[in-house]
């Protein structure tokens with residue numbers, strides 16, 4: 001199957017990207033095709049709030065890199081999203097990206113995606129992985145996708161105290177998750 005991934009960290013040495021790449025390795029080894037977007041290399045405007053999508057039952061009408069993404073998403077059976085935690089929350093560019101999914105509900109709030117898509121999210125934070133204060137923020141982010149015909153297939157949170165070595169628990173989990181998609 002086809003999978004789309006959007007990597008939300010701007011850093012080369014990113015924890016969330018490393019975990020996602022392991023996940024993607026698992027998915028590719030299972031025979032899936034994965035297209036990777038890096039949010040910092042994308043030209044993405046904020047939602048204009050024009051309401052055209054819901055009025056005319058269309059994907060977002062803004063002409064930027066989200067056009068190609070939406071095309072890929074429609075052909076995909078899974079979506080992988082990652083983000084660093086910046087100031088307790090998903091990083092700004094990934095929120096702008098998320099806002100643009102307003103078009104995936106029609107005017108009656110029915111999902112516009114033709115089929116259910118599996119969603120996998122990876123978050124990296126400096127605080128320990130068990131730090132509970134951020135959980136509602138991640139869940140809120142996830143819920144804006146799961147309300148649009150996506151089903152959460154897996155969530156990984158890496159904290160500053162997590163073992164993210166190649167043979168560590170998180171990488172092993174990421175690979176297995178990717179393989180199971």
Ligand SMILES: Cc1cc2nc3c(=O)[nH]c(=O)nc-3n(C[C@H](O)[C@H](O)[C@H](O)COP(=O)(O)O)c2cc1C
Pocket residue numbers: 009010011013014015016017083084085086087088089124125126127128
């Ligand atoms: C601008 C900025 C704000 C941050 N704010 C937080 C925060 O509020 N809580 C936290 O646990 N970590 C915070 N961090 C640390 C990052 O979440 C952490 O370094 C994480 O590994 C970044 O993800 P990445 O490695 O995938 O880029 C912040 C880092 C930056 C650069």
